Amino acid sequence: MAKSKEAKIVDTTTEERIKAAARVVFHKKGYAATRTRDIAEEAGINLALLNYYFRSKEKLFDIIMFETIFGFMQNMAMVLNEEKSTLEKKVEMIAFNYIDFITKEPNVPIFMLSELRNNAGRLLEKLPVKQLIMTSAFFRQHQEAVAKGKITEPNPLHFLMNLLSLVVFPFIAQPLLQGISNLNETQFNQLMQERKKLIPVWVKAMMKAK
Amino acid sequence: MAKSKEAKIVDTTTEERIKAAARVVFHKKGYAATRTRDIAEEAGINLALLNYYFRSKEKLFDIIMFETIFGFMQNMAMVLNEEKSTLEKKVEMIAFNYIDFITKEPNVPIFMLSELRNNAGRLLEKLPVKQLIMTSAFFRQHQEAVAKGKITEPNPLHFLMNLLSLVVFPFIAQPLLQGISNLNETQFNQLMQERKKLIPVWVKAMMKAK
DNA sequence: GTCTATAGGGGGATAGAC
DNA sequence: GTCTATCCCCCTATAGAC
Numbered sequence A, B: 001m002a003k004s005k006e007a008k009i010v011d012t013t014t015e016e017r018i019k020a021a022a023r024v025v026f027h028k029k030g031y032a033a034t035r036t037r038d039i040a041e042e043a044g045i046n047l048a049l050l051n052y053y054f055r056s057k058e059k060l061f062d063i064i065m066f067e068t069i070f071g072f073m074q075n076m077a078m079v080l081n082e083e084k085s086t087l088e089k090k091v092e093m094i095a096f097n098y099i100d101f102i103t104k105e106p107n108v109p110i111f112m113l114s115e116l117r118n119n120a121g122r123l124l125e126k127l128p129v130k131q132l133i134m135t136s137a138f139f140r141q142h143q144e145a146v147a148k149g150k151i152t153e154p155n156p157l158h159f160l161m162n163l164l165s166l167v168v169f170p171f172i173a174q175p176l177l178q179g180i181s182n183l184n185e186t187q188f189n190q191l192m193q194e195r196k197k198l199i200p201v202w203v204k205a206m207m208k209a210k
Numbered sequence C: 001g002t003c004t005a006t007a008g009g010g011g012g013a014t015a016g017a018c
Numbered sequence D: 001g002t003c004t005a006t007c008c009c010c011c012t013a014t015a016g017a018c
Helices: A014-033 A036-043 A047-054 A057-080 A087-104 A108-124 A129-134 A137-147 A156-172 A174-180 A185-207 B014-033 B036-043 B047-054 B057-081 B087-104 B108-124 B129-134 B137-147 B156-172 B174-180 B185-207
Strands: none
Touching: A014 A036, A014 A047, A014 A057, A014 A108, A014 B014, A014 B108, A036 A047, A047 A057, A057 A087, A057 A108, A057 A129, A057 A137, A087 A108, A087 A137, A087 A156, A087 A185, A108 A156, A108 B014, A108 B108, A108 B174, A129 A137, A129 B174, A137 A156, A156 A174, A156 A185, A156 B156, A156 B185, A174 A185, A174 B108, A174 B129, A185 B156, A185 B185, B014 B036, B014 B047, B014 B057, B014 B108, B036 B047, B047 B057, B057 B087, B057 B108, B057 B129, B057 B137, B087 B108, B087 B137, B087 B156, B087 B185, B108 B156, B129 B137, B137 B156, B156 B174, B156 B185, B174 B185
């Protein structure tokens, strides 16, 4: 077996290898800056095969984009819909799961949000995200806590925004943050690991602020 | 004077009109998806003039990118370096100024952070951002508050990340947030206006959390 | 300074051999 | 299914007239 300079994707069907390569390149560069030739090279296949399997760059992109959004939202939807766990436990789960996930896939958030900015309508219409989150146990539990006076801010969207902000934003701003501090990538990731435990504490304090 | 279909940029020098148009298009689409023809059309000039004034797409982009980052950081650096204002006042100022700024320029954060991801080194090296922020009154005041036991989290980077997260992230995630809620743009902006007053309260509570 | 016309190259997609 | 060769459009950049 020939050695390649970099670790490439092997040991699956050709179609899967192209998709895996497309995921890597699209996530890193975005749609416009990605060349189908980059994907072919990353997959270790010929350019013509890409069109043979997926017809066009755009169709391949739509598949990757859909799977990316779905994979990102699925986890959140599952956690937010757990009937048995408390609100506090859900905050812990989101912080823990997403910090681990984004550490492994640091390009996913900004990729998703950049591409959504141009095509939110087309890309989101297939996903029943709205119902899954707005009618979740998370939102119901939030309302109950507000009614009992345990949470001051009555709008659950602020609550969800705050949680996601604290978890996701540092990764998106990573280049800038490393620019103004002197952290290398390892030190930055350590900082993010710390946040797994800090964010639930902070969120609890915010909930009761007035 | 001929009427144009859309409001275009007029009443300045040609060079300024091209820059203003480039700012609009680059901010909206990013470097790769922007065509020089789009910029020329937005500026109401001929494509050749763009190269006459700026030599190349990349050179024009570098100018816009530099000015964008500088404009964004300058305000922050000023606020963080004020010797007279308290830490709490600085938090209020950042929240207030940036929510207004980003409401007017909603594409700037994701544009900046997307493009920085690929070229952080080249694009940040000209800016003395590091010293301006890491040695600021803000960081010194934070350390003093920690010493006095008024703030529990000793790392000022967490503090700055949290503040920026709460302010900036909701704008970046706007398409997704509008997708899962049913807010139109006006309602979304009202939500952001609410945050001007809420964020300082939340941050104060977080500071004392343990 | 501003335009028209065009060179030159890159990138998506396909034809056709194997 | 997979490859090589190639088409052809689009985009950046420039030449040259005015």
